[in-house]
Amino acid sequence: xxxxxxxxxxxxxxxxxxxxxxxxxxxxxxxxxxxxxxxxxxxxxxxxxxxxxxxxxxxxxxxxxxxxxxxxxxxxxxxxxxxxxxxxxxxxxxxxxxxxxxxxxxxxxxxxxxxxxxxxxxxxxxxxxxxxxxxxxxxxxxxxxxxxxxxxxxxxxxxxxxxxxxxxxxxxxxxxxxxxxxxxxxxxxxxxxxxxxxxxxxxxxxxxxxxxxxxxxxxxxxxxxxxxxxxxxxxxxxxxxxxxxxxxxxxxxxxxxxxxxxxxxxxxxxxxxxxxxxxxxxxxxxxxxxxxxxxxxxxxxxxxxxxxxxxxxxxxxxxxxxxxxxxxxxxxxxxxxxxxxxxxxxxxxxxxxxxxxxxxxxxxxxxxxxxxxxxxxxxxxxxxxxxxxxxxxxxxxxxxxxxxxxxxxxxxx
Numbered sequence: 001x002x003x004x005x006x007x008x009x010x011x012x013x014x015x016x017x018x019x020x021x022x023x024x025x026x027x028x029x030x031x032x033x034x035x036x037x038x039x040x041x042x043x044x045x046x047x048x049x050x051x052x053x054x055x056x057x058x059x060x061x062x063x064x065x066x067x068x069x070x071x072x073x074x075x076x077x078x079x080x081x082x083x084x085x086x087x088x089x090x091x092x093x094x095x096x097x098x099x100x101x102x103x104x105x106x107x108x109x110x111x112x113x114x115x116x117x118x119x120x121x122x123x124x125x126x127x128x129x130x131x132x133x134x135x136x137x138x139x140x141x142x143x144x145x146x147x148x149x150x151x152x153x154x155x156x157x158x159x160x161x162x163x164x165x166x167x168x169x170x171x172x173x174x175x176x177x178x179x180x181x182x183x184x185x186x187x188x189x190x191x192x193x194x195x196x197x198x199x200x201x202x203x204x205x206x207x208x209x210x211x212x213x214x215x216x217x218x219x220x221x222x223x224x225x226x227x228x229x230x231x232x233x234x235x236x237x238x239x240x241x242x243x244x245x246x247x248x249x250x251x252x253x254x255x256x257x258x259x260x261x262x263x264x265x266x267x268x269x270x271x272x273x274x275x276x277x278x279x280x281x282x283x284x285x286x287x288x289x290x291x292x293x294x295x296x297x298x299x300x301x302x303x304x305x306x307x308x309x310x311x312x313x314x315x316x317x318x319x320x321x322x323x324x325x326x327x328x329x330x331x332x333x334x335x336x337x338x339x340x341x342x343x344x345x346x347x348x349x350x351x352x353x354x355x356x357x358x359x360x361x362x363x364x365x366x367x368x369x370x371x372x373x374x375x376x377x378x379x380x381x382x383x384x385x386x387x388x389x390x391x392x393x394x395x396x397x398x399x400x401x402x403x404x405x406x407x408x409x410x411x412x413x
Contacts, residue, residue, distance in 0.1 A: 061413075062136075062137065062175055062178055062412055062413060063175070063178035064135055064178070064179070065131040065135060065137055065178055065179070065181035065182070065183055065184075066179070066181060066182055066183025066184075066186065067179040068084075068085075068179035068180045070082065070219065074182045074183055074186035074188055074219075075186050075187060075188075075221070076221065077182060077186070077188045077219055077220055077221030078220070079191075079220045079221065079222075079223045079354055080218075080220070081218055082218055082219055083106060084177045084180045084216075084218065084219070085102075085104065085176060085177045085179070085180065086102040086103055086104050086173070086176050087102070087103055087106065087173065087214055087215060087216040087217065088100050088101070088103075088169045088172060088173035088176075088214060088215040089101055089103045089214040090169070090212075090213050090214075091199070091210065091211065091212055091213075092159045092210065092211040092212075092213070093200075093209070093210045093211075097159075097161075097165060097213075100165075100168070100169050100172065102173065102176045103214075106216075110199060111199065111200070111201045112201070113200075113201025113202060113203060114197070114198055114199050114200065114201060114208070115198030115199075115200065115201075115202045115207065115208040116197035116198045116199065116208075116254075118202070118203070119198070119202075119205060120156075120254055120255040121156055121157075121158060121197060121198035121207065121208060122195070122196065122198065122253065122254040123149065123152035123153065123156065123158070123195075123196055123197075123251065123252050123253045123254065124193060124194060124195045124196070124252055124254065125145045125148065125149050125192075125193070125194040125195075125252060126145075126191065126192070126193055126352075126353040126354070127139065127140060127141065127145045127170075127192045127194075127316075127353060128189040128190065128191055128192065128220075128353065128398070129174045129181055129189060129190040129192065129217075129412065130181075130189050130190075130398045130400070130409075131181050131182065131183055131184045132184055132399060132400035133184045133185075133399075133401075134400075135183075135184070136400075136412070137174060137178060137181050137190075137411070137412040138398075138400065138409035138410060138411050138412065139170055139171070139174060139192070139409070139412060140398050140408060140409060140410075141316055141320065141408045141410075142166070142170045142192075142410055143163070143167065143410070144319065145166075145194065145316065146161070146163045146166040146167060147163070148251075148252060148314065148316070149161060149194060149196065149252070150163070151250075151251055152196075152251040152252050152253055153196065155248060155251045155253070156248070156253055157207040158196060158198065158207065158208075158211055159211055161194075166194070167410070169194075169213075169215055170192060170194070170215060171410075171412055171413065173192070173215045173217055174190060174192070174217065174412045175412055175413075177190065177217045178412070180217065180219045181219070182219050182220075182221070184399065186221070187227060188219060188221045188222075189219075189220060189398075190217050190218070190219055190220075191217065191218045191219075191220045191353075191354075192215055192216075192217050193215065193216045193217070194213070194214070194215045195213070195214050195215070195216070196211060196212070196213045196214075197211065197212055197254075198210070198211055199211060199212040223354045223355035223358075224355065224358075227391070227395070228357070228359070228383055228387075228388065228391055229355075229358060229383075230359070230361075230381065230382075230383065231359040231360060231361030231362075231377075231380055231381065231383065232272075232273045232274050232358060232359070232360055232361060233271070233272050233273065233360075233361055233362045233363075233364065234272060234273075234274045234276045234289065234350075234360050234363045234364070235267045235270060235272035235274075235275050235363075235364055235365075236275075236276050236277075236278060236339070236363060236364065236365035236366075237263045237267065237275050237276065237277050237278075238278075238283065238365070238366070239263065240259075240262070240263040240277075241277065241280035242256070242259065242260060242277035242280075242287065242288060242290070242311070243256060243259075243277075243280065243287075243311040243312075244280050245279075245280055245310065245311060246310065247311065249287075249288075249310070249311035249312060249313065250309075250310055250311060250312060250313055250314070251313065252313055256313075257291065260275070260290045260291070263275055263290075264290050272364070274289055274290060274292075274358065274360065275290045276288075276289050276294065276363055277289070277290070278339065279309060279311065280311065284338060284339060285307065285309070285336050285337060285338060285339070286307050286337040286338075286339060286341075286342070287307055287309050287311060287312055288307070288309075288311075288312045288313070289350040291352060291354075292315070292350035292351055292352040292355075292358065293306060293307075293312065293313070293315040293317070293318040293350070293351050293352065294306060294307055294348070294350065295318065295321065295348065295349045295350075295351055295357075296337065296342065296344075296345035296347075296348050297330075297345060297347040297348070297349070297384065297387070298344055298345060298346060299346045299347070299384075299385075299386060300346070301331075302329060302330045302331060303330060303331050303332075303333055304321070304322060304325035304326075304330045304331070304332045304333070305332075305333045305334075305335070305337060305345075306318060306322070306332075306333070306334055306337075307334070307335070307336065307337050308334040308335050308336065309336075315351055315352055316353065317351045317352050317353055317356060317357075317394070318351050320394055320408065321351055321357070321390050321394065322334075323406060324390055324394065325390065328386075328389065328390075330386075339365070342363060342375040342377075343375060345375075345377050346377060346378045346384065346386075347359070347377055347378055347384035347386055347387050348360040348363070348377045349387050349390075356391055356394055356395065357387055357390065357391050357394075359383045359384060359387050360377065361376065361377060361380030361381065362374055362375060362376045362377065362380050363375045397409070
């Protein structure tokens with residue numbers, strides 16, 4: 001899963017139209033925000049080559065993770081909202097971004113005419129920060145989230161958050177809430193939820209003249225107790241579409257998730273914890289799980305296969321898994337996947353930020369006559385060996401237990 005859809009819960013979902021008023025030009029004058037220090041963009045590998053300070057002095061300058069008092073032990077955290085010290089907030093107004101500030105109150109005073117409420121002009125991201133054994137804290141691949149947020153902004157006519165500004169605000173909000181980063185060994189992480197929405201009033205369908213960008217942070221544990229769940233059974237959704245062709249399925253906007261609430265709940269009532277959508281045009285190609293990318297693994301052919309579609313959100317977790325799969329000697333294919341091809345897969349996973357991977361033991365589709373067709377993968381009661389290996393390697397890199405040879409971890413300073 002990609003995580004808690006706070007934007008979809010707080011902001012009303014709306015169908016986004018292409019009939020916007022003419023686009024405006026967005027600039028970010030240098031006087032109003034400062035570029036993040038170069039070290040913010042430096043990977044763990046590069047830092048190891050350039051820094052001369054000890055890890056203990058570095059961590060003490062930022063603060064020590066895992067020192068906040070919570071209502072449960074760190075090892076018993078679930079994936080749910082918990083209050084922290086602050087969230088970061090800044091506003092785009094009069095064509096420029098204001099200065100970021102740390103706000104302790106978890107509430108927003110919002111105009112009743114805000115475009116986020118009326119037209120769903122809102123998008124968000126999800127990423128995590130991890131404490132390493134030396135008590136330094138690293139954010140996992142925030143540069144990728146910065147780029148994906150910009151893509152969402154462009155699609156629904158919002159001013160993109162400049163890359164360096166995004167990186168700086170991520171760094172600063174984690175630093176301000178360093179005590180809430182779960183300590184190394186607890187299995188937890190600090191979840192970051194960047195959210196950008198139209199806060200200026202508009203009644204006619206057009207972009208807002210003011211936007212609010214914030215990043216809330218939440219200490220979370222493993223999505224599933226123990227780190228990796230037993231395989232779950234998925235249901236193919238035939239009565240609803242997740243996203244329309246040439247729509248907004250490939251960007252992370254709030255309304256995408258609200259559209260899945262009803263079919264997702266209906267599937268769970270039938271005994272299926274997770275739902276799988278097919279392409280809206282033909283209902284014959286695998287697209288995406290409710291909140292996660294689809295991955296099929298063919299161990300005999302040593303292939304890692306994931307759908308390519310303009311309606312699928314590019315998952316940063318999937319991108320990471322593809323890199324690791326190649327490193328494991330697997331051929332990575334991004335292409336159309338006919339439903340019937342699922343018969344060939346030894347393992348299937350749903351992947352996203354919140355859980356990394358969810359093993360899928362079977363996928364069921366009910367025909368018009370009510371008869372089910374069931375696709376089962378390997379030993380549907382056990383986590384597949386390749387799924388386990390991919391999960392273990394991603395987690396090891398995130399926690400600093402495996403060499404970060406791709407430079408994915410960005411140190412909080």
